[in-house]
Amino acid sequence: MHDSLTVAEIMVTDVVTASPDASATDAATLMRDEHVSSVVVVRDDAPVGIVTEGDFATQLCERTDLGSLELADVMSTPLETIPPGTTIVDAVSVLRAEDVEHLPVVSDDDESSTLVGILTTTELSYYVPHLAHRTGGLKSRPPRRQVRTDTQYERDDWTFEYRGEDESTVSVGDVAQFSKTLSDGDVESFAEITGDTNRVHLDEAYAAETRFGRRIVHGILANGLISAALARLPGLTIYLSQESTFLAPLSLGDHVTAVCEVVDDLGGSKYRIETTVTDGDGTAVLEGDAVVLIDDLPPETALDSETATAD
Known part of the structure; x- marks a missing residue:
């Protein structure tokens, strides 16, 4: 390790x-x-x-x-x-x-x-x-930006950061990062919603007898944090494809970070993204590539409508 x-x-x-x-x-x-x-x-x-x-x-x-x-x-x-x-x-x-x-x-x-x-x-x-991605390294990324997003809400225990040269458009070299702690409740809710009730995720005694020696987080749940990071890019992000390699298991209670770096402009508002999920120690547990389509946000978001109504 x-x-x-x-x-x-x-x-x-x-x-x-x-x-x-x-x-x-x-x-x-x-x-x-x-x-x-x-x-x-x-x-x-x-x-x-x-x-x-x-x-x-x-x-x-x-x-x-x-x-x-x-x-x-x-x-x-x-x-x-x-x-x-x-x-x-x-x-x-x-x-x-x-x-x-x-x-x-x-x-x-x-x-x-x-x-x-x-x-x-x-x-x-x-x-x-x-x-150390091909388009960058451990040096500081472009400056942090606070941009208009298409998320319905945020939580105090979530951490989000977007770094890019421009606040309103996506460019090669931009990086979005999203972090949260994956709790027991998260794993149980994911199992209920998806139907993936494999006991290695839910039963401590059972999981202790497996190669992992403990309960582990669903791999696809970890993959979902990539979607969370991409949702906070400027514009409306639409997934077109995702390839992922699972490198290591995640433990319940681990503080997990998804990092998405824009590495190619494919034209037609499509971009290739290098994706990584790391655990609390900085160890990569998942790596892959995604292709996304970035649409403009609607001219009037739901949040704007609610604010206008309240006024």
Whole structure:
């Protein structure tokens, strides 16, 4: 499981480094020749900063003499580092919190903080693919937007977020996310509504004797959270198709998140969506693709009508 896999097992140990007094040109040459996206700046084997491709792009916009500058003048510092025993789940949390894509790994055996490796979103994507889609990575998505939706109501224990460049239209790169805790009541209601009363979902003693060792959430119920996220895209979302791969079971009481990223504009207001559902630990339990049709909202929604009547 991802919560037991450590950074030491997947990090790159052949780290490209340079001293603080090396020039920016030296670092750029290293990146090109070594085919890497960053150079860690070290002093006495201890990392003190980092220069990435993104740093160069930013600095080029602000300076005309970048090539002759020392790395000490352009590197990102203070430097966020992690020990090799960090789990990759915790590493993902650090990457997201710090809004970075590179984490130098330092030894935790002594006080010198010796550089022993580096972890990037590239290595993580091999083990946690839903965290680094083809059109993006762990970097921040476009800004969060509050958009008009076609939902009848929301609940305080639901969490919704939509990130896109525009508040009224859907574009490639937009991301919708919906989270809720799947309770015992949710599972029982789903069983009653659908007729799927498999005892592995409802009977604790029975489920304990199965390969799962516990009751688990219906897979299609988890899949339904994708529909919930898509319902909160701008416009009226109409499902055309969905392909899903179930990767792991969900436990009752787990806080589940569905993430939908628009990856292709198929024309005719149709879009292909990459879909992922994760559990409370960030482990992917479901991955797939959907194709949706996005219609304009009706000119006057039910909510608008009720508001007008109340006035």
